[in-house]
Amino acid sequence: MQHLNPIIVDGLGFSWPNGGTVFEGLFATFTRGTTGLIGPNGSGKSTLLRLIAGELAPVRGAIHVDSPPSYLAQDLVLDTHRSVAELMGISATLAALHRVLDNTTEDLEQDMETIGDDWDLEERSAALLNSYLQAQVTPEFLARTVATLSGGETMAVGLAGIELRGAGIMLLDEPTNNLDRSARHRLYDMVQRYAGTLVVSTHDKTLLRLLDSLAELRPVNVRALKAEKFDLVRFGDWDSRAKALEHEGESAARRLSDARSKLAIENRQRREAETKIARRSKQGQKAAESMPKILANALRNKAEVSAAKNRGIMKSHEADAAAELAAARDAVPVDLRIAIDLPDTRVPAGRSIVEIPVSGISRGVVFEHAQPLEADALLGIQGPERIGLAGANGVGKSTLLGQLEAGAKVPTGFLRQRLEAEGSAGWAGLHDGMSMLENLRRAAPGLEPGTFREKLAAFHFRGSRVDEPVSQLSGGERFRVALAMILLADPAPQLLLLDEPTNNLDMSTVEQLLSALESFGGAMVVASHDEEFLAALATDRVWDMQLTVTSPDA
DSSP, rough: OOOOOSSEEEEEEEEEETSSEEEEEEEEOSSEEEEEEETTTSSSSSHHHHHHHHHOOOEEEEESSSSSOEEEEEEEGGOTBBBBBHHTTTHHHHHHHHHTTOOOOHHHHHHHHHTTTTTTTTHHHHHHHHHHHHHHOOOGGGBBGGGGGGHHHHHHHHHHHHHHHHHSSEEETTTTTTTTHHHHHHHHOOOOOOOSSEEOOOOOOOHHHSEEEEEEEEEEEEEEEEEEEEEEEEEEHHHHHHHHHOOOOOEEEEEHHOOOOOOHHHHHHHHHHHHHHHHHHHHHHHHHHSSSSHHHHHHHHHHHHHHHHHHOOOOOOOOHHHHHHHHHHTTTTOOOOOOOOOOGGGTTTTTTEEEEEEGOOSEOOOOOOOTEEEESSSSEEEEEEEEEEEOTTSSSSHHHHHHHHHHHHSSSEEEEEEEOOSSSSSEEOOTSSSSSSHHHHHHHTOGGEEEEEEEHTTTTTTEEEEEEEESSSHHHHHHHHHHHHHHHHSSOSEEEEEETTTTTHHHHHHHHHHHHHOOOSSSEEEOSOOOOOOOHHHEEEEEEOOOOOOTTTT
């Protein structure tokens, strides 16, 4: 029976075995339709999806689902021994189908029950794979293992399997990570057509704009640089959330302004009252000289009691106003934009940054303005150009970035991710066993020792935090350290190469990256499927890479 709320989270509590609490008394309902689950890295989005999927068990409370959900994890690439058919969840049905068709079945009744109505499963799965991979899939492709696929191909296969199974409840964890443009648009189309209950954790703004509603895991303390407790806040669609955030920001700013004014008024009134008390005390002392001593003492005692009472009331009002100001400040999120001056990265307009022969590009054909570059041409960058690098997965974008790095005539910074053993995103060149200060010293040995802490402060690392091991930092913090190592390197980079930089980054961290790049004065080549990110960078031109071979088995 389909309920109004197919997913109910009832007083959920969850902690990891090491004692780290993720949720405490979380209540939520997910209605029929599409819901985007958003929040900063480390807020528990993936954990919540795993709990709903049944992969993890609550410590307290309960989760109720109408039917078994189809769940797509973001770490599919780690299970390298699984076949494409297993990843799609169709291996058992395919095996039964082949046994019946090959007349090798030992239990016909069981195999027929497994097959059900899926006699065309192979054809339907191939058609879906063709649409996601934009390539002609052969039956042999279903037997390939994850180890032979790229990250984007693996996610595309997983999505094809989810769509093929067509469950009434779908849970998708960062499904656009590593997907190329065509696969992303296939996913967007599927989401718009889906009629069940979909909960998708994503930072993809294009996808978020297509969803019916949003649920945000928000830090309880919005000013915490390293939040530990999160609440779930519900919104309507993307535009509704934008309006709500604007209203929240205006309200918070107004509350802060009112609280400052109130504290200033209380301070002024206390000073004025103290002045009046002092004046009356002086007048009382003068009047006491002409009256009996017993009467003078009584009047003085009465005046002191009254003054003490008034001081207590004023101090209480002042303390209340100060507490209100502190609460108002706590309601205003920390501005984590990165503002830093990078004068040494600037290059003049006519300077040759890199030139490599098109004939030397090891993979793919480079198009510019919809025309392929001739084999005897040079692929070059002049001055502070910003170039977008587009193309399907596997076409050779990362390889080309490596060739540009090797052929560069100026100091180069290369920001690229690596996948850690546990499935989280790491950053090339970042040593987890070292502190952030030690990592920066490796990247900038010529930097004056006294300026290291000052430079890291621009990336929102202050005080003793700079001595913390990188392994103890959150995903967003690790990214900021990796970015600092590149932008503050000695010598300063004048060519910046970014390989899918927004994968695994939450929206606030992407904003930090954009703000930091505003002051970069060198040339830049960005390989990304994130169209909104490329638009925000205001790229000058686009190199579009294509392959002449279109089979994923090639």
